[in-house]
Amino acid sequence: MGLTFSVSPEVLIPRPETELLVETVLAEIKQRDPDSLKIVDIGTGSGSIAISLAHWYPRAEIIAVDNSEKAIQVAKENARKIGTPNVSFSLLDVESDSLESLGTADIIVSNPPYISQSHYENLHPQVRNYEPVQALLGGQDGLDFYRKLLLRLPEILKQGGWIFMEIGFDQQNEIEKLLIRQKYKNISFIKDYQNINRIMKAQL
Numbered sequence: 001m002g003l004t005f006s007v008s009p010e011v012l013i014p015r016p017e018t019e020l021l022v023e024t025v026l027a028e029i030k031q032r033d034p035d036s037l038k039i040v041d042i043g044t045g046s047g048s049i050a051i052s053l054a055h056w057y058p059r060a061e062i063i064a065v066d067n068s069e070k071a072i073q074v075a076k077e078n079a080r081k082i083g084t085p086n087v088s089f090s091l092l093d094v095e096s097d098s099l100e101s102l103g104t105a106d107i108i109v110s111n112p113p114y115i116s117q118s119h120y121e122n123l124h125p126q127v128r129n130y131e132p133v134q135a136l137l138g139g140q141d142g143l144d145f146y147r148k149l150l151l152r153l154p155e156i157l158k159q160g161g162w163i164f165m166e167i168g169f170d171q172q173n174e175i176e177k178l179l180i181r182q183k184y185k186n187i188s189f190i191k192d193y194q195n196i197n198r199i200m201k202a203q204l
């Protein structure tokens, strides 16, 4: 995205797959009027997604959410340095807190924790020992966050609004089933640079 982000031990180092997620959302925004767009980035970490979107679309209103106070501090500092006053921040646990303060968005974007317990145990120590566990682990099968978030999204996503999420390399089938069960429409997946479906796109 051509931007420099600071990180700390409390946030994930942004990965190339996530840049693809941002590019996918930017392609969607291009077809719309960014003046009236409201976007919520769930699990913002360093703020890489929210701030990149805000940088390229300074007229869009963006809310960056995380349940880690330290992550929110890092993201706020990145927004200040990069200069994106159109991002605001919200310290919330999207699994258990009320989401009312977020209002309703046109687009929800998220790179959630999606590593399964068995993959986590086999992760390279350079990742496991240096990245925060709450940024990586998505429960026994890695899908806990998707199950909970997809159920709660109608509280904060406008009818007809879009959701964009990064997914694990082997999760397409299970995520597709979850989306169909919860009646999302126009479901599609976008391949990463290794030809693996890593981005999910769906409409409420």
Ligand SMILES: C[S@@+](CC[C@H](N)C(=O)[O-])C[C@H]1O[C@@H](n2cnc3c(N)ncnc32)[C@H](O)[C@@H]1O
Residues within 6 Å of the ligand: 011, 012, 013, 014, 015, 018, 042, 043, 044, 045, 046, 047, 048, 049, 065, 066, 067, 068, 071, 092, 093, 094, 095, 096, 111, 112, 113, 114, 134, 135, 136
């Ligand atoms: C995989 S990291 C993504 C960080 C950043 N968006 C990126 O792509 O580089 C997931 C983030 O979700 C946050 N998170 C995990 N569970 C959460 C919850 N229940 N509510 C809000 N944020 C949560 C973590 O603190 C972490 O910052």
